[in-house]
Amino acid sequence: MDEALLRRLVPEVLTVLVRRGAGFAEAEDAVQEGLLDAVRSWPQDPPRDPKAWLVTVSWRRLVDATRAEGARRRREERLEAEPTAGPVPSADDSLRLYFLCAHPALTPSSAVALTLRAVGGLTTRQIAEAYLVPEATVAQRISRAKRTVARAGLGESGDVATVLRVLYLVFNEGYSGDVDLAAEAVRLTRQLASVVDHPEVAGLLALELLHHARRAARTDATGALVPLAEQDRSRWDTTLVAEGVAVLQSALARDRLGPFQAQAAIAALHADAQRAEETDWGQIVEWYDELLRLEDSPVVRLNRAVAVGEADGGPAGLAALAGLDASLPRHSAVAAHLHERCGDPTTAARLYAEAARRAGSARERDHLVRQAARLNSAG
Structure with a gap:
């Protein structure tokens, strides 16, 4: 079969x-x-x-x-x-389904589940295993989503931006169970790009390809998380990198910059560096500035602070971090990294431990605990 x-x-x-x-x-x-x-x-x-x-x-x-x-x-x-x-x-007219599954009346979780079921062709069991939730929970989400679409009517549907956000949510779920959601998101975005001539669709595809290219290097043999700076770049998929860069260049040439294109440009700069120390952090900061003009959000500002810290030193990074809500996910981890760059291992270790307590996954928590232990043992 x-x-x-x-x-x-x-x-x-x-x-x-x-x-x-x-x-x-x-x-x-x-x-x-x-x-x-x-x-x-x-x-x-x-x-x-x-x-x-x-x-x-x-x-x-x-x-x-x-x-x-x-x-x-x-x-x-x-x-x-x-x-x-x-x-x-024979024409692939599944585009309408993308927009129906991104119906504005649906919650993000329902839109994602309905997209995976109706457009992706996954079973309820596969979706449940991928999200590590009971199958009955996913079945209820899909049933509610279908009822919502039926009540709201087929005349109204999401726009391209909403569809892209749903696909990006799918991509960010990564992998668990017997379905690789990152790969599934790439497949669906490729399909969307084949029927929608839009630079932001190409931007999302490029972003997914460039991130997915690093998949094999993100964990070590024990399954432990490997940060970007420590990854074995020879394990990156150069074919996906080359395709992602080509898709991005074609999109940027149309001079209609959007958030996904800006994010893809940042990912391309990381991919361009043969070694972590060769990363052009100055250009990355400039792209984050572009991204802020397009989509100002705390998450973008948090990531920009990391880039500023790498480009201009820990104190500059902490200055860029100032004013952001300390309860923001990853805030403590970023602050810990910047304090370590400032030569303050004591504060960094405390913040790594705090970040570990707030971690959203066991793998992330274990990585942050190891970072705190490393600094404590060095002291």
């Missing part, structure tokens, strides 16, 4: 059913039923045209469900009048 083929077909088939007049929630349920039929029958009797087969079976499932639920006679007659076989449009 070709799982990659099935996942690619899901948004295409779902779009066909919606275009024929089916409700989004009902169409999605029907496609899932069709996938179950495919899993049962394809290994013994593979179809000549998988998409046409899945459209036909899913449509029949939809008609059966409509009858069973006593839908209005007019709607049933319209559904049955539609052809259930024959040629299926």
